[in-house]
Amino acid sequence: MQAIFIRHAAAEPAGGxxxxxxxxxxxxxxxxxxxxxxxxxxxxxxxxxxAKPQTVGIVGHSPLLDDCIGTLLAARPKIGLxxxxxxxxxxDIPDT
Numbered sequence: 001m002q003a004i005f006i007r008h009a010a011a012e013p014a015g016g017x018x019x020x021x022x023x024x025x026x027x028x029x030x031x032x033x034x035x036x037x038x039x040x041x042x043x044x045x046x047x048x049x050x051a052k053p054q055t056v057g058i059v060g061h062s063p064l065l066d067d068c069i070g071t072l073l074a075a076r077p078k079i080g081l082x083x084x085x086x087x088x089x090x091x092d093i094p095d096t
Contacts, residue, residue, distance in 0.1 A: 001054040001093045003072070005065045009035075009086035031086040040088070065089075 010028035015021065024032070058065070067077035072091050083089060 001056065001095065003056045003058060003091045003093060004088060005069055005083065005091065006057065006059045006088045007065055007083040007085055008059060008061050028085070035084070035086040 008028075009031040010025045011022040012025060013022075058068070062083060065083055066081045069081055069083075069089055069091060070077045070079035072093065073079065081089075
């Protein structure tokens, strides 16, 4: 299985409506359009989805995403990883 972690780009401040109501700022939209990670992610997603039906996409915020990736890779959350805004990481999870 593969897990694709995508860090949220710059967004409006949190409000009473909850995180899901936050819209990307102009800066955040630009981050997504120009991010090398975003371009690579689109290409990688197409490859992964064609080859592996067991793919999970997770969109969230730092440091939670960084800690999840650290736990999967090194069995500890703090490994010095920090996804950039609109950044992405693909982690292969071995079948057990």
